[in-house]
Amino acid sequence: QVQLVESGGGSVQAGGSLRLSCEASRFTSGSVCIGWFRQAPEKEREGVATISTAGRTTYADSVKGRFTISRDNAKNTVYLQLNSLKPEDTAMYYCAARDPSYCYIDPQGFSLWGQGTQVTVSS
Numbered sequence: 001q002v003q004l005v006e007s008g009g010g011s012v013q014a015g016g017s018l019r020l021s022c023e024a025s026r027f028t029s030g031s032v033c034i035g036w037f038r039q040a041p042e043k044e045r046e047g048v049a050t051i052s053t054a055g056r057t058t059y060a061d062s063v064k065g066r067f068t069i070s071r072d073n074a075k076n077t078v079y080l081q082l083n084s085l086k087p088e089d090t091a092m093y094y095c096a097a098r099d100p101s102y103c104y105i106d107p108q109g110f111s112l113w114g115q116g117t118q119v120t121v122s123s
Contacts, residue, residue: 002026002112004095009117012085020080020117022095030073033103035110036080038091038119047105048093051078058104063089085121092116 008020022034035050049059049069057069068081078095096110 004114006117011120040091052103
């Protein structure tokens with residue numbers, strides 16, 4: 001079954017760090033655009049970061065300088081390193097895949113989604 005599986009979420013205090021993983025199953029993640037998105041309760045899903053097949057990255061302004069997206073093609077996995085976490089980063093984090101023709105932090109066009117991993121940041 002083609003799928004994405006996220007892991008690495010948890011509860012941390014403000015200023016802490018987490019590394020989220022997004023492992024692809026039954027397809028090569030390096031051949032598609034992978035994005036990370038998040039959704040807090042009663043808020044719309046928002047784009048966090050994307051990485052293209054060429055390794056080009058984009059970030060939401062709210063996470064620039066704090067989050068880093070990367071990929072390890074040998075492990076068929078994309079990572080999101082979260083540093084200097086803030087309470088407002090609390091959300092369910094999802095990874096998603098789309099065709100590589102357009103790779104920006106817009107949820108439109110991402111057709112394969114993981115089940116999500118919860119990140120909770122306390123003050």
